[in-house]
Amino acid sequence: MKAxxxxxxxxxxxxxxxxxxxxxxxxxxxxxxxxxxGWMHRGHEYISEMKTFTQSIxxxxxxxxxxxxxxxxxxxxxxxxxxxIEIPLxxxxxxxxxxxxxxxxxHLLWVGLAGHFIGYDTLWMWAWKYREPVLEMFEIISGNxxxxxxxxxxxxxxxxxSAKIVELYKHLDMIEKKMVMVAKVVxxxxxxxxxxxxxxxxxxxxxxxxxxxxxxxxxxxVPWDVRRDEPTDAxxxxxxxxxxxxxxDVYDKAVVRVLEVIESVKIIxxxxxxxxxxxxxxxxxxxxxxxxxxxxxxxxxxxxVFHYIRSDGTNRPIRHKVxxxxxxxxxxFTASCKGIPIAxxxxxxxxxxxxxxxxxxxxxxxxxxxxxxxxxxxxxxREKTERIRREIHGN
Amino acid sequence: xxWYNKRLAKSLWVFHASGSPCNNCDIEIxxxxxxxxxxxxxxxxxxxxxxxxxxxxxxxxxxQKIAPKLKKIYEQAPKPVFVVAIGTCVSGGCCFKDSYxxxxxxxxxxxxxxxxxGCPPKPEAMIEAVAKLMGVLNG
Numbered sequence: 001m002k003a004x005x006x007x008x009x010x011x012x013x014x015x016x017x018x019x020x021x022x023x024x025x026x027x028x029x030x031x032x033x034x035x036x037x038g039w040m041h042r043g044h045e046y047i048s049e050m051k052t053f054t055q056s057i058x059x060x061x062x063x064x065x066x067x068x069x070x071x072x073x074x075x076x077x078x079x080x081x082x083x084x085i086e087i088p089l090x091x092x093x094x095x096x097x098x099x100x101x102x103x104x105x106x107h108l109l110w111v112g113l114a115g116h117f118i119g120y121d122t123l124w125m126w127a128w129k130y131r132e133p134v135l136e137m138f139e140i141i142s143g144n145x146x147x148x149x150x151x152x153x154x155x156x157x158x159x160x161x162s163a164k165i166v167e168l169y170k171h172l173d174m175i176e177k178k179m180v181m182v183a184k185v186v187x188x189x190x191x192x193x194x195x196x197x198x199x200x201x202x203x204x205x206x207x208x209x210x211x212x213x214x215x216x217x218x219x220x221x222v223p224w225d226v227r228r229d230e231p232t233d234a235x236x237x238x239x240x241x242x243x244x245x246x247x248x249d250v251y252d253k254a255v256v257r258v259l260e261v262i263e264s265v266k267i268i269x270x271x272x273x274x275x276x277x278x279x280x281x282x283x284x285x286x287x288x289x290x291x292x293x294x295x296x297x298x299x300x301x302x303x304x305v306f307h308y309i310r311s312d313g314t315n316r317p318i319r320h321k322v323x324x325x326x327x328x329x330x331x332x333f334t335a336s337c338k339g340i341p342i343a344x345x346x347x348x349x350x351x352x353x354x355x356x357x358x359x360x361x362x363x364x365x366x367x368x369x370x371x372x373x374x375x376x377x378x379x380x381x382r383e384k385t386e387r388i389r390r391e392i393h394g395n
Numbered sequence: 396x397x398w399y400n401k402r403l404a405k406s407l408w409v410f411h412a413s414g415s416p417c418n419n420c421d422i423e424i425x426x427x428x429x430x431x432x433x434x435x436x437x438x439x440x441x442x443x444x445x446x447x448x449x450x451x452x453x454x455x456x457x458x459q460k461i462a463p464k465l466k467k468i469y470e471q472a473p474k475p476v477f478v479v480a481i482g483t484c485v486s487g488g489c490c491f492k493d494s495y496x497x498x499x500x501x502x503x504x505x506x507x508x509x510x511x512x513g514c515p516p517k518p519e520a521m522i523e524a525v526a527k528l529m530g531v532l533n534g
Contacts, residue, residue, distance in 0.1 A: 040415045043494045065419020128429035
């Protein structure tokens with residue numbers, strides 16, 4: 001059978017961000033997939049070298065609107081790693097609290113969009129409705145719905161006082177009840193189950209081979225979580241489970257995420273309990289960063305975020321390298337999309353929760369081959385139209 | 396075009412194009428159509444194709460790669476189409492002012508009718524922008 005190519009993007013209703021996929025299909029079956037990235041490239045690493053350490057926290061916050069705690073957290077871990085800076089206990093709990101709140105809102109966002117992609121809009125509306133209280137909690141803590149500006153080298157920028165904690169408990173109780181309901185919907189709904197079970201399987205071997213991280217790998221039975229394996233902040237002081245499921249299909253990825261949300265609620269409750277009793281400073285004032293290099297890691301909602309910073313003793317980093325989780329998760333499409341019908345491709349593409357903003361902030365896309373291919377595609381498309389026109393009109 | 400605009404203002408169809416943003420404005424735009432803000436009660440609908448759109452929402456700093464595509468999107472839209480720029484990135488570049496990949500003159504890519512600053516703007520601000528647009532269209 002002759003293979004056809006289907007272009008998706010860069011602007012497509014499926015994709016919230018601009019992205020370009022090219023599917024090679026034989027009949028209904030996908031035989032190959034090609035991706036072109038770089039539509040979101042803004043040059044963060046270059047800009048970061050012109051900013052001071054504190055300014056670059058605000059910059060990396062804007063790598064991605066959804067991971068706007070994960071990137072700053074990994075960034076401050078990297079700077080703190082240079083000088084082994086101590087962080088006050090209260091600040092550690094606040095960091096963990098904000099990080100886990102972000103995980104809830106990110107996973108809920110994904111569950112909603114996944115529901116939307118499979119045509120289950122009720123789930124979308126539910127998930128996004130219950131995401132609003134999480135954003136409200138952020139507003140109570142930091143004053144903004146997204147982009148919190150909470151992290152500082154050596155602590156956090158704002159305290160969570162006891163009046164706020166009472167408010168946060170109220171919201172948290174509500175969220176917990178609704179999360180149990182959403183988890184039930186995702187796990188037990190027969191429509192969701194039959195639609196997602198066995199779709200877009202990423203095997204354990206493929207997950208290891210592609211170095212997938214986060215829920216994408218944990219749904220394929222790779223038990224890897226930075227929060228547990230190399231605990232930073234207050235993660236070694238709280239109890240939580242790492243959710244690992246064996247099958248690697250989209251259903252498992254969805255279940256891993258909704259169960260992680262419930263774990264996050266548990267962590268937040270422990271943090272709030274501790275914040276009531278643990279008093280003290282929230283910021284360890286750091287004057288200078290000595291020359292050296294440091295790495296920082298954090299388990300973002302999508303996987304492991306990695307920051308590398310080199311300092312020469314001035315107030316600016318001379319090198320700032322970022323590795324975002326989607327960068328390693330996106331190539332897994334090659335493994336998970338081959339051989340599946342085209343109707344399943346969309347949800348499989350969405351299943352790793354790709355975040356192109358994270359991925360493309362610093363990528364050099366060498367475009368010569370892509371350029372020529374796109375022109376060829378356009379040309380061949382025009383030629384085909386011309387051919388069909390001739391067949392119809394006979395001249 | 397007064398009579399046309401008045402009819403248009405009853406039900407604005409919106410297409411959302413992201414020109415290399417940080418994704419946050421895009422999520423807040425999607426937030427608008429979910430139950431808390433439910434902008435569909437004002438007759439506004441997010442559509443999947445730019446050929447159905449009356450309003451184009453653009454976000455981001457417009458990098459070199461996406462600018463020609465955005466221009467194409469604008470050319471494909473049936474006129475009159477109103478372009479609303481969401482977020483500080485389009486208005487002033489935000490912290491990406493120094494980026495080597497930024498398009499300097501964003502007005503040359505897409506002529507922008509309205510700016511909603513904020514990083515990201517609150518959904519209430521976006522609703523107000525839409526209400527103002529409706530007011531203008533109604534004369």
